[in-house]
Amino acid sequence: MSTVSVVGPNDGETIQLGPTQMRILEDGSTTGHRLGIGEITIAPHTQGPPQHRHAQHDEGFYVVSGTVHFTVGETTHEAPAGTLAMIPPGAPHTFANLGDEPAVLLNTFTPDLYVQYFHDLRDMIAGGQALTPESTVAVMSRYATVPATDFA
Numbered sequence: 001m002s003t004v005s006v007v008g009p010n011d012g013e014t015i016q017l018g019p020t021q022m023r024i025l026e027d028g029s030t031t032g033h034r035l036g037i038g039e040i041t042i043a044p045h046t047q048g049p050p051q052h053r054h055a056q057h058d059e060g061f062y063v064v065s066g067t068v069h070f071t072v073g074e075t076t077h078e079a080p081a082g083t084l085a086m087i088p089p090g091a092p093h094t095f096a097n098l099g100d101e102p103a104v105l106l107n108t109f110t111p112d113l114y115v116q117y118f119h120d121l122r123d124m125i126a127g128g129q130a131l132t133p134e135s136t137v138a139v140m141s142r143y144a145t146v147p148a149t150d151f152a
Contacts, residue, residue, distance in 0.1 A: 003030060004030070005026060005029075005030040007025045007026070012024050012025050012039070013027070015118050015119070015121070015122045016122075016125075017118070017121055017122070017125070017131060018046075018125075018131045019042070019043035019046045020040060020041065020042050020043065020046060020048070021040070021041040022039070022040055022107075022118045023038060023039040023040075023041075024036075024037075024038050024115060024118065025037040025038060025039055026112075027112065027115050028111070028112025028113075028115060031112065033111050033112045033113075034110065034111055034112065035108060035109070035110050035111070035112055036108065036109040036110075036111070036112030036113075036114060036115040037106065037107065037108050037109075038106075038107045038109075038115070038118065039064075039104065039105070039106055039107070040104070040105040040106075040107050041103070041104050041105075042068070042095075042096075042097040042102065042103045042104075042105070043097065043102055044097060044099055044100050044101055044102060045097065045098065045099075045100075046097050047094075047096045048094045048095040048096050049094055049133075049136050049140070050094065050133045050136060050137055050147050050148075051071060051092050051094040051147065051148040052092065052093070052094065052137070052140055052145050052146060052147050052148055053089075053090055053091065053092050053093075053145065053146055053148050054087070054089050054114070054143075054144065054145045055089055055090065055144035055145065055146070056089065056111075056113065056143070056144040057089065057109050057110055057111055057113055057143075057144075058086065058088055058089065058108075058109075058110045059086075059087040059093075059107070059108065059109055059110075059114070060084065060085070060086050060087070060106075060108035060110075061079075061084070061085045061086075061087070061095065061105050061106070061107055061108075062083070062084050062085075062105065062106040063079050063080065063081050063082065063083045063084075063085075063103065063104075063105055064081060064104040064105060064106055065081050065101075065102075065103065065104045066080075066097060066099060066101050066102055066103025066104060067079065067080045067081070067097070067098075067099050067103060068083075068095050068096070068097055068103050068105060069095065069096045069097075069098050070085050070093060070094075070095050071093065071094050071095070071096070072087075072091060072092060072093050073091075073092050073148075092148030092150070093148075113143055113144075114143055114145075116143065117139060117140065117142070117143050117145075120139045121136070121139055124139060
């Protein structure tokens with residue numbers, strides 16, 4: 001019989017990354033590493049990571065609450081609750097919560113390899129290193145992800 005995962009509203013692994021919180025809902029262990037899922041809560045007036053490109057995975061963002069601004073290259077999309085943004089490999093992107101309320105996103109990774117990125121950021125912060133754009137980019141580089149310097 002296959003293993004089924006049920007993650008309740010207070011379950012999952014929570015990782016605090018400065019003003020942003022990532023709750024890992026599926027680390028890939030139930031899906032044969034085909035899919036990872038997280039819930040991101042972004043504090044008001046918070047920028048996301050530097051604009052970047054993934055080479056080996058698709059990333060999806062579903063806005064559960066609040067409004068998120070997705071920047072793809074030079075275009076910014078205002079995304080209220082109910083919006084889905086799918087980012088294929090190679091597409092430059094970042095996101096931010098420019099509003100006065102927290103924003104919550106459901107975040108998917110296909111395959112799941114990017115889940116470990118969040119563990120690495122957690123470990124970096126626990127080790128005393130500051131969460132900066134430069135340190136974030138260094139950790140991203142371990143997962144076939146590079147800054148989109150042409151849009152920096």
